Every structure is written in structure tokens, then in C-alpha cells.
Amino acid sequence: MVINPGSTSTKVAICKGEENVLQKNLSHSPEELEKFPKIADQYEYRRDIILQWMKEEGYTTAQLKAVVGRGGLLKPMPSGTYMVTDAMIEDLKIGVQGEHASNLGGMIAKSIADQEGIHAYIVDPVAVDEFDDVARISGMPEIKRRSLLHALNIKAVAHRVAKEMNKDVNELNLVMAHLGGGISIVPLRKGKMVDANNANEMGPFSPERTGGLPVGDLAKMCFSGKYTLAEIKKKISGKGGLVAYLGTNDAREVEKMIASGDAKAKLIYDAMGYQIAKEIGAMATVLEGKVDAVVLTGGIAYSQMLTSYIKERVEFIAPVIIKPGEDEMIALNEGVNRVFSGQEKAKIYEEEVK
Numbered sequence: 001m002v003i004n005p006g007s008t009s010t011k012v013a014i015c016k017g018e019e020n021v022l023q024k025n026l027s028h029s030p031e032e033l034e035k036f037p038k039i040a041d042q043y044e045y046r047r048d049i050i051l052q053w054m055k056e057e058g059y060t061t062a063q064l065k066a067v068v069g070r071g072g073l074l075k076p077m078p079s080g081t082y083m084v085t086d087a088m089i090e091d092l093k094i095g096v097q098g099e100h101a102s103n104l105g106g107m108i109a110k111s112i113a114d115q116e117g118i119h120a121y122i123v124d125p126v127a128v129d130e131f132d133d134v135a136r137i138s139g140m141p142e143i144k145r146r147s148l149l150h151a152l153n154i155k156a157v158a159h160r161v162a163k164e165m166n167k168d169v170n171e172l173n174l175v176m177a178h179l180g181g182g183i184s185i186v187p188l189r190k191g192k193m194v195d196a197n198n199a200n201e202m203g204p205f206s207p208e209r210t211g212g213l214p215v216g217d218l219a220k221m222c223f224s225g226k227y228t229l230a231e232i233k234k235k236i237s238g239k240g241g242l243v244a245y246l247g248t249n250d251a252r253e254v255e256k257m258i259a260s261g262d263a264k265a266k267l268i269y270d271a272m273g274y275q276i277a278k279e280i281g282a283m284a285t286v287l288e289g290k291v292d293a294v295v296l297t298g299g300i301a302y303s304q305m306l307t308s309y310i311k312e313r314v315e316f317i318a319p320v321i322i323k324p325g326e327d328e329m330i331a332l333n334e335g336v337n338r339v340f341s342g343q344e345k346a347k348i349y350e351e352e353v354k
């Protein structure tokens with residue numbers, strides 16, 4: 001069973017060997033999710049929806065051989081498939097690098113796996129860190145730039161693009177843009193994610209996050225006495241971006257507003273595209289302009305409106321390849337199959353992180 005909690009949905013699948021036999025995207029509205037003060041509090045709610053879905057589809061947990069979840073904001077770690085251990089669960093619960101829906105992946109997977117006495121895994125979590133040292137410097141010694149990104153989908157889609165180009169990913173330089181509830185723009189140098197905007201806090205704004213903000217104004221807001229730290233965090237991630245301006249995290253709804261002549265919706269949607277294009281340009285400089293392709297992926301890459309806006313602005317860098325949606329469910333299943341077939345050994349979190 002594959003479980004992928006995102007900021008706007010939980011994707012679930014049942015796989016048999018390499019084949020994905022059943023998949024469902026369980027959507028969550030902002031109203032549903034904002035009942036929970038912390039993301040970790042959504043654990044039972046999302047797990048019960050998954051178990052209910054399984055039941056409705058005629059499956060039982062006793063039929064499962066393993067459960068794999070999307071990994072979360074753990075300590076910076078190498079890429080790979082990891083067994084979910086108690087030490088990992090502790091870090092997922094407290095959110096060692098912050099709060100994010102993907103923290104729930106390992107937690108829900110282990111809870112279901114424990115019931116059946118089978119193993120739970122995570123694959124290429126959002127905390128995979130392959131940064132160049134120069135990319136870690138923020139400008140304020142107390143604060144480091146961190147690698148928090150859509151590692152799983154970026155790696156999976158990059159491999160697919162390389163295959164289509166008859167190349168190995170290690171021969172290519174790609175700027176990968178994952179456009180989902182959060183947005184990651186990543187320069188992939190010979191298969192390595194050497195920089196990224198940090199989808200939670202920096203770079204372009206996204207359906208539900210502010211991205212980078214003017215820091216002076218943010219500091220003033222923090223000390224205005226009007227907000228608690230938790231409220232400020234929620235304004236940055238959860239209630240930022242499209243949600244803050246237009247009241248929805250659904251890009252399709254925004255496009256309907258634009259189609260009905262809503263000028264504000266058009267301005268905000270254009271601004272998101274504009275910021276994405278600017279970040280792609282910045283990451284092309286990380287690769288010194290030697291870019292084989294710019295790749296747009298994630299849910300919003302289905303949007304003709306947004307991808308053509310971005311394409312017009314970045315096509316001068318390299319050809320733009322559009323791979324809408326994500327390969328995360330397949331990539332999670334493949335990670336576990338590599339362990340089952342003996343191609344790869346499952347890593348142990350506590351042994352890999354400092």
C-alpha cells in the first residue's frame with residue numbers, strides 16, 4: 001500500500017508487484033484541515049479516511065505485504081528507501097525540520113503496518129539533502145538555507161525525462177520545477193539536487209504558501225503583537241499564496257474565476273507564474289546556463305494557462321518539457337520493490353543522519 005499525504009490531498013494506492021492496481025486522490029479542503037492546530041494532529045483523520053476507502057474497495061490490511069509512505073521533514077539525509085523506525089516516528093511527530101503533510105506518511109504507514117506485523121518504509125523524503133555547500137549560506141550566520149523539496153517526484157520525473165532523451169540522468173543538467181500545493185524549483189546537476197528554493201519558506205508563492213517575503217515587513221508583523229508564532233507560521237504555510245488572495249488552494253477554481261472575468265484572480269495567477277519563471281531563471285544560473293531542459297511537473301503543470309505563461313518567459317534558457325502530475329506513487333512502490341528484490345538495502349534513519 002502506498003500513502004502520499006500532500007498539503008491539499010492524500011493519494012493512496014494498492015500495488016501488486018510493479019503494477020498500481022487501484023489509486024485514489026482523497027482531496028481535503030482548507031476548511032477541513034484548518035480544524036487541526038498542528039499537522040501531526042491530522043494523523044488519525046487521514047488514516048481513518050484511508051482505511052475507510054480500503055474497506056469500500058473491498059481490501060483488508062491483512063492482504064498487505066508492506067506499507068510505504070511519503071517521507072517528511074526529517075533530519076537532512078541521503079536519498080534512498082528507509083525502514084520506518086521508532087526514532088524516525090519521534091522526529092516525524094515533532095517535525096525536526098518543521099511541519100508538513102508528508103510527516104504523516106511514515107506515521108500512517110507504520111500504524112497500518114504494525115497492525116499486521118509487516119514493515120513500513122519511506123522513500124526519498126522531502127529532507128533529502130544534496131546541496132552544494134555554497135547553497136547553504138543564507139546571509140545571516142544563525143540561519144542556514146535548507147534542502148526541503150519534492151525529492152521523490154523530482155528524481156522520478158528526471159529519470160523519465162532522461163530515458164526519453166536516451167540519456168542517463170547523470171549526463172544531464174535540468175532545471176526541475178515541481179508545481180503542487182508547494183513549489184520546488186531545483187537545479188539538477190548530473191542527477192544531484194545541488195540547490196532548491198525550500199518549498200515551505202522561500203521562492204515563488206504557491207497555492208497555499210507565501211514563498212519568500214520582504215523580511216523587514218515580516219519581522220514587523222511578527223512583533224506587532226497581533227499574531228502568535230503558530231498564526232504567523234500558518235499564514236506562511238497553509239493560508240498563504242492563492243488561499244490568502246483568492247480563498248482557494250485549487251488552481252482549477254482560480255482558472256474558473258479568471259474565465260468569468262475576475263481581474264484580481266488574473267493578476268494573482270500571473271504573479272505566481274511570474275515568480276516561478278524568475279526562480280527557474282535563478283536556478284539556471286546555478287547550472288551556469290548549461291541547461292539541457294526545463295521540466296515542469298506536479299498538479300499545476302496540467303494547467304495550459306500557467307505552463308504557457310511560464311514557457312514564454314523561460315524558453316530562452318532551454319527547451320521546456322511538461323510532465324503533469326507526479327510519479328510519486330510509482331516511485332514509492334518502486335523504492336520498496338528494489339528492497340524486496342535485493343537491488344537495494346533499506347537504510348536505517350538513525351544510522352544515516354548526524
Ligand SMILES: Nc1ncnc2c1ncn2[C@@H]1O[C@H](COP(=O)(O)OP(=O)(O)O)[C@@H](O)[C@H]1O
Nearest residue numbers: 006007008180181249250251252299300302303
Ligand atoms: N487540471 C488542472 N489544472 C490546473 N491545476 C490543477 C489541475 N489538476 C490539479 N491542479 C492543481 O494542482 C495543485 C495540487 O497539486 P499536487 O501536485 O497534487 O499537490 P499536493 O501533492 O501538494 O497536494 C492544486 O492547486 C490543484 O488545483
Ligand SMILES: CCCC(=O)OP(=O)(O)O
Nearest residue numbers: 006007149180181182199
Ligand atoms: C516541503 C516540500 C514538499 C512539499 O511542499 O509538498 P506538497 O506540495 O505536497 O505540500
